[in-house]
Amino acid sequence: MQRNAQDELHWQAIAQRYDLEPGPINLENGYFGRMSRAVLKQYQDNVAFINRSNSIHVRQCYEQGENVEIRNQLAHLLDADPEAIALTRCASDALQSLIRNYNRLQPGDQVLISDLEYDTVKGAMRWLARHRGVEVIEIAHEHPASFDSLVQTYRNAFMSYPRLKLLALTYVTHRTGLVMPVEAIANAAREHGVDVILDGAHALGQIEFNLAQLGIAFAGFNLHKWIGAPLTLGFIYIDPQRLADIDPDMGEFHYPATDVRARTPYSTPNFPALMTLPLVFEEHRLLGGSEAKGARLNYLRDLWVREVRQLPGIEVLTPDDPRLYCAITSFKFTGQVDQQVMADRLLKEYNLFTTTRSGAAFGSCIRVTPGFLTSAADIHVLIKAITELATF
Incomplete structure (x- = not known):
């Protein structure tokens, strides 16, 4: 390669x-990636087709099997269980849902962010302070950074703040492109009983990884950056064994509480964009992944x-x-x-x-x-x- x-x-x-x-x-x-000419054409064709067929195709075909196949293909791309994945508009939507619906926090607990997190994620963690009575701990990373210094910064935080329960961690930081040593940090977090919510917005499509190997149970990703899908598509990942730790989003009832899709708002999605995903995944593989x-x-x-x-x-x-x-x-x-x-x-x-x-x-x-x-x-x-x- x-x-x-x-x-x-x-x-x-x-x-x-x-x-x-x-x-x-x-x-x-x-910011976001380009669609290939083939993907763009299919997207435009899908827009025209859905506009012509309206709800008939969506009700009879998309909702009766096409959506399941797309989800299965995404899971295969990620080497994950399809039951762990729900499609969203973007990584930010997925991460906000994970943060606001994480149900293992009690008043007085602490949550951790760093100076390199995405501002939307910082805002969501600060929202927890106002609505859950938790304390937000903010750390700044040593500069210049090294693998060991990054891991040690988190180890120091875990030892200094024993009431920490939740950590927001960005895989690829959007400010500098610094790639965090996720596996080492997640291992250290687990030793101290701290859960990790991973922002994988920039990782998917340019970094080879396995979420189970990384030790990540909760994550949000984009499909419109390095994978090449239309704007705006992303997904939420929740390890099925940890699904109960994330509540259905604002009482979402269209799916049972045992379904990961209940962790995202139920709405009419961009069907034409979603229908391009099989071609997007195929092109990604043909390029060498x-x-x-x-x-x-x-x-x-x-x-x-x-x-x-x-x-x-x-x-x-x-x-x-x-x-x-x-x-x-x-x-x-x-x-x-x-x-x-x-x-x-x-x-x-x-x-x-x-x-x-x-x-x-x-x-x-x-x-x-x-x-x-x-x-x-x-x-x-x-x-x-x-x-x-x-x-x-």
Whole structure:
């Protein structure tokens, strides 16, 4: 897979399967992914078909078996029990449902978040403080981070706060792309009786993992980032042996309490998008799955990080330990307080589209995220831009 990761002709051929709007070089592929031309066509055809057939197809076919088959295929992709999965609009919806319906908290218990969690997750955990009478413990990770320091930070928290019962943990942090050592942290949490709710929004599609091996019972994922599904699709994962620890969502009654689908709001979903998922999963497998995708994205990331990490005036915020990074990596111009100024210059002077992120203990940064249509030539433009701007 590593050889294919560096094969520009191979990835150029893959890029031909996608439509690309003329404009800046997109190095902000972390927001959401592109559908291939084939997936887009099927989605558009599905929209037209459902619009024509209306509830007839949905009632007679989708609800009578198509939905079950789609769920089974997703479970196969994840190497999980289909009974552990319910489709949602996105990872945020799944995570909010897990947090608000987790029923093992008592007033006076503590819950844990870090500076690198997604803001929606932070907000949901703080909601627990207002509505359940729990205390929110907020920690900041040591920077620069290492595998051992990340695990030790959580071990220290577990020992310092004996009333901790629940931890929100992000697999791939959206600010810097730092990949958390989930298995080691989950093992430490279990030793102290702390449950983990995993934010896997950026992990699925670029990292190979097994939730049972990681020791994760509760998680939320996106399907519209690195898998290539239409907006907006995601899913919730609950280990069937732990289902009783998550209440049905706001008394949801359309499914029995023994069904994971009762843990999400019942509503009319985007049927045309859901009906594209078998093709999305097939294309993901044909590309080589998360192993091949992750290898390519990591290769592109390494190309630019290797060249700019030692430049004066540049700080790359994501470690080079291969266990701790993926496609996303962030950096900052150390001589500039406002990183947005430099992101604007990257766009105006070099035609490079990036995004800024703030909220971490180390301050604001510029996030760079290559995608499957990114070429090595695009990355060399980024290297040139950072090198030249670093001299100012």
